[in-house]
Amino acid sequence: MTYQAIVKDTRDKLDKADRLILDLDPKEAPFRNVVAIARHIHALLDEVGARHYVKTSGQDGMHVLVPLGAQIGHDDARTLGEIIARIVCTELPEIATVTRP
Numbered sequence: 001m002t003y004q005a006i007v008k009d010t011r012d013k014l015d016k017a018d019r020l021i022l023d024l025d026p027k028e029a030p031f032r033n034v035v036a037i038a039r040h041i042h043a044l045l046d047e048v049g050a051r052h053y054v055k056t057s058g059q060d061g062m063h064v065l066v067p068l069g070a071q072i073g074h075d076d077a078r079t080l081g082e083i084i085a086r087i088v089c090t091e092l093p094e095i096a097t098v099t100r101p
Helices: 003-010 031-047 074-091
Strands: 016-024 053-057 061-073
Touching: 016 031, 016 074, 031 053, 031 061, 031 074, 061 074
Parallel strands: none
Antiparallel strands: 016 061, 053 061
């Protein structure tokens, strides 16, 4: 699928989310913790068959991008992100936390 096809498929669905991005920001934690959390999210999303991509962000963080294809609303996408984050925090309480400005 080309970029043009993605734009064409979603431009008339501005009330829907194209993607969910989980921002893994280490603050004062070592980068190995960020990697461990990204791998945990990868395993979780793999288990449910959700397509996703991991990339570095900034100097020492990572993003996990989950394409949504403009299938759900923004509030539902935010809720999905919160659910994933809370699962990871429950399963990795020694290194993961949820902070939201």
